Amino acid sequence: MPWSVGIRFTHASLQVLADDHGIDLLHIKGPAVDDSLLEVQPGDASPPDARVERVARQSIDADVLVRPAHVERLLDVMHRHGWTMKYRFEDGSAFEHAATLVHPFLAPVDVHRRFPGMDANPTAAFERLWEERHVVPIAGFDCPVPSVTAQRLVLVLHATRAGRLQHSDIQRSWTFATDDERAAVRRLADELGAEVALAAGTGRLADYDGTRGYELWRALSTGEQSRVRIWLARVKSEPTVFGAVRTAVRLIVPNPRRMRTTLGRRPTVREVTRAYAQRARWGYREVARLVRASKGASRGTR
């Protein structure tokens, strides 16, 4: 079965489970993206520019955003229908925004409980996106998706987080958008607490210098390679001391579940211990390099 078919079946399958169990979820990215935001290429009609064809998005998994209060219910239902957890929320990215589940023959799915870059309360953010949803058919099933404006925002934030500011998603969602479309995206970003991340993806990050999240989105959007710089920026962007400490600890300790995936088996105590030691050495080297770099920069600016 082609991967693209498996992804569509995954979306449809999750929607059936959601309908059966009163779960609100929005399908995002991949086949859920509006046609107007897809890449176009000349069709084979004559003359050549008489017709264009939309190019389907290539994805490696399906993505859904779930109402936070329904996340546990969805995961429970999925487990009863053959899905198994590959990465828990806390095993995934530093944002802890998504869990990855796999199935014997369907495509994997990232279940998002929030979307990175949207700093508003996750429940309020979901409700805001939910209230303007509409449905699109995926594999013949009506699947709720965010408004086109929200889809533009999601695509920009996603590309920005990956440091891909020249990505065609940003061009189609923002660069080639009309003034009215951009204004709508900005208004929505303000409501969702995504103004810094949006600014990072659209060349206006300097306007937010000094605000929380600025350093994180500067690091992410510029493809920062130093893990410690990203780590520090991530810790600084936490709104609370508790969150900062938790993030700091989580980012520096090794993750046994990821190790299990990498090794293909449960890591031994010795391997986990060695990973702790490697992380500690790595952290020390990176911090030392940062200190040297910052000293050099300070001398250079005098």
Add this chain to the structure above:
Amino acid sequence: MTAYRIPPRVAHVVSDGEPDLPEALFLMQLPDGTPQVLHGSAAWIWLLAAEGEEDVAAAVAHLVGRPRHEVAADVESFLAELVSRGLLALEESPA
């Protein structure tokens, strides 16, 4: 003539880039069925039936350039098989 419809829980995807006369059609009964694939004329038969074509045999005959009577038995038999496997449903006739 018999009319058909897509059963409520059958997902269907036509292979990419072949919206007009697909070479392959993928079907799955949700949420726990096993994906099935129909190739070539089998895919066309399912699509024609699912789109409400009442004389599927005639439509298939037209597509393959053969007289209806040459294909009718095979088409009807395959339609019955699709119904028995739950991949198509018979449309209720209005009372």
